[in-house]
Amino acid sequence: MVSQVRVAGVGMTPFGKSPERTAREMFGDAADEAFEDAGVDPDDVEEVFYGNFMGEFAEQQGHQGPLAASAAGVRAPATRIESACASSGVAVRMGVEKIRSGAADVVLVGGAERMTNLSTADGTAALAAAADALYEINAGVTFPGAYSLMANRYFEEYGGDREDLAHVAVKNHDHAVDNELAQFQMEITVEKVLDAVQVCSPFGLFDCSPMSDGGSAAVLVSEAFAEEHGLDASVAITGTGQASDSLALHDRESITGTPAAAEAAQMAYDDAGVTPDDVDVAEVHDCFTIAEVLAIESLGFFGKGEGITVAREGKTAIDGELPVNLSGGLKAKGHPVGATGGAQISEMTKMLRGDHVNSDAVSDATVGLTHNAGGTVASCVVNVLEVVE
Amino acid sequence: MSDDDGVRDAGYDDFLDAIEDGDPFFLQSPSGNGWLPPQIRDPETGEGGLEEQPLPDTGEILTMTTVYVSGPTFVDDTPYVVAIAEFGPVRMTGQVRGVDPDDVGIGQAVEIGVDRTETTGERVIVFDPI
Numbered sequence: 001m002v003s004q005v006r007v008a009g010v011g012m013t014p015f016g017k018s019p020e021r022t023a024r025e026m027f028g029d030a031a032d033e034a035f036e037d038a039g040v041d042p043d044d045v046e047e048v049f050y051g052n053f054m055g056e057f058a059e060q061q062g063h064q065g066p067l068a069a070s071a072a073g074v075r076a077p078a079t080r081i082e083s084a085c086a087s088s089g090v091a092v093r094m095g096v097e098k099i100r101s102g103a104a105d106v107v108l109v110g111g112a113e114r115m116t117n118l119s120t121a122d123g124t125a126a127l128a129a130a131a132d133a134l135y136e137i138n139a140g141v142t143f144p145g146a147y148s149l150m151a152n153r154y155f156e157e158y159g160g161d162r163e164d165l166a167h168v169a170v171k172n173h174d175h176a177v178d179n180e181l182a183q184f185q186m187e188i189t190v191e192k193v194l195d196a197v198q199v200c201s202p203f204g205l206f207d208c209s210p211m212s213d214g215g216s217a218a219v220l221v222s223e224a225f226a227e228e229h230g231l232d233a234s235v236a237i238t239g240t241g242q243a244s245d246s247l248a249l250h251d252r253e254s255i256t257g258t259p260a261a262a263e264a265a266q267m268a269y270d271d272a273g274v275t276p277d278d279v280d281v282a283e284v285h286d287c288f289t290i291a292e293v294l295a296i297e298s299l300g301f302f303g304k305g306e307g308i309t310v311a312r313e314g315k316t317a318i319d320g321e322l323p324v325n326l327s328g329g330l331k332a333k334g335h336p337v338g339a340t341g342g343a344q345i346s347e348m349t350k351m352l353r354g355d356h357v358n359s360d361a362v363s364d365a366t367v368g369l370t371h372n373a374g375g376t377v378a379s380c381v382v383n384v385l386e387v388v389e
Numbered sequence: 390m391s392d393d394d395g396v397r398d399a400g401y402d403d404f405l406d407a408i409e410d411g412d413p414f415f416l417q418s419p420s421g422n423g424w425l426p427p428q429i430r431d432p433e434t435g436e437g438g439l440e441e442q443p444l445p446d447t448g449e450i451l452t453m454t455t456v457y458v459s460g461p462t463f464v465d466d467t468p469y470v471v472a473i474a475e476f477g478p479v480r481m482t483g484q485v486r487g488v489d490p491d492d493v494g495i496g497q498a499v500e501i502g503v504d505r506t507e508t509t510g511e512r513v514i515v516f517d518p519i
Contacts, residue, residue, distance in 0.1 A: 135514075140469055140484055142459060145471055150452070152454060156452070198457045200458065250473045255473065
């Protein structure tokens with residue numbers, strides 16, 4: 001029988017600007033918190049999967065697997081996962097698969113990213129490396145630029161406008177107000193979003209997730225290990241899925257869909273034995289406002305062309321029918337790219353356990369979903385978490 | 390983009406050379422899908438046997454954006470317009486230059502060309518409205 005994978009403990013640093021802190025230190029902090037939360041000793045870890053995207057740009061640091069393990073106080077096989085902004089989502093999935101295979105009972109997963117030590121131009125260049133270097137970067141495509149291409153085509157095919165997108169940003173900022181781990185614990189208005197300095201049409205500054213520093217970690221264990229050691233691990237990762245697509249946006253069949261997300265989601269739903277209707281709360285990869293729209297459509301929560309208005313209608317707000325990004329999402333919580341997928345697991349685990357600042361809004365929730373994407377969703381990982389005790 | 394020491398990117402630089410020579414091409418798989426070089430197999434079907442075909446003379450802009458904040462290699466080019474255009478079975482990304490962005494839009498017919506960036510002087514694929 002395949003072992004059920006429990007989230008024994010989670011941790012993350014506050015996300016925000018700490019340009020002087022190295023990625024290794026931030027991951028060490030997050031891992032330390034996760035071990036404490038789990039009641040598991042670093043000596044018990046049998047494998048480490050660590051997500052990081054731009055260490056070569058920001059810290060001239062490659063070969064980060066063993067570095068991350070050492071930072072966490074672990075001596076075990078350690079591998080760095082680089083899958084752009086989906087790096088630590090993939091790391092989580094690798095950990096789940098490792099335990100399910102029976103090859104390990106305790107795996108440390110997570111990631112870290114140091115970004116704000118770079119100038120805006122250098123950070124923009126580093127992020128753009130998630131695109132096709134020959135045919136996109138050489139044409140001047142930036143990360144927000146690529147999502148703008150998707151947004152403008154979406155408007156053309158399905159309607160919607162900048163104001164619809166602004167409501168996504170406003171909602172996610174609302175959710176982050178009381179989250180002490182979030183980079184922006186402040187409300188914003190639709191007017192403020194619309195009046196912000198332009199980054200690339202149709203995006204202003206508040207349509208974009210920020211440059212952030214931070215680390216995240218989770219201690220995953222087998223059900224047998226949890227029982228044997230009397231761990232309080234009430235949340236399990238019951239489904240996981242991953243898919244890839246062409247790296248360049250122009251090579252996709254559709255510019256307005258994210259088929260890798262739909263494929264990863266279906267895999268995760270089938271794996272967990274749930275449907276989109278069963279999901280009570282979701283953390284999705286809102287690196288840009290349009291990204292949340294595309295995500296909630298690809299995940300099957302809303303029909304194609306319907307996702308653009310749901311934030312405006314309040315359906316994905318904290319008191320809506322499906323709260324999305326109760327942590328504040330990447331938009332307000334922050335987006336240290338290599339840490340983001342792990343942070344989604346950390347925040348979702350706390351929401352389902354009842355010890356997140358916004359848990360009360362979803363006190364009956366038993367099924368949570370995390371959606372972590374790389375590039376313009378050329379990589380996507382979807383994980384389903386459930387309360388099992 | 391060639392590296393600083395002048396080393397070419399095979400496939401990509403060949404494609405730009407062909408545009409400059411007035412003889413642009415794309416790679417077509419037996420299923421009819423179009424791709425840009427270098428490409429050995431069709432990513433959708435897995436087929437080999439891709440063959441060079443002449444690029445249609447006219448393309449259509451599918452989407453575009455004006456970029457105000459760029460990386461270091463385009464800082465002197467901002468603001469600039471990036472677009473995805475479809476030329477028959479193949480799509481590609483390029484810049485729309487020398488025109489007011491308000492004067493072009495989705496559905497605009499374009500021809501392909503090659504220009505040089507302001508910032509680095511590197512070659513860039515451009516779409517000229519017709």
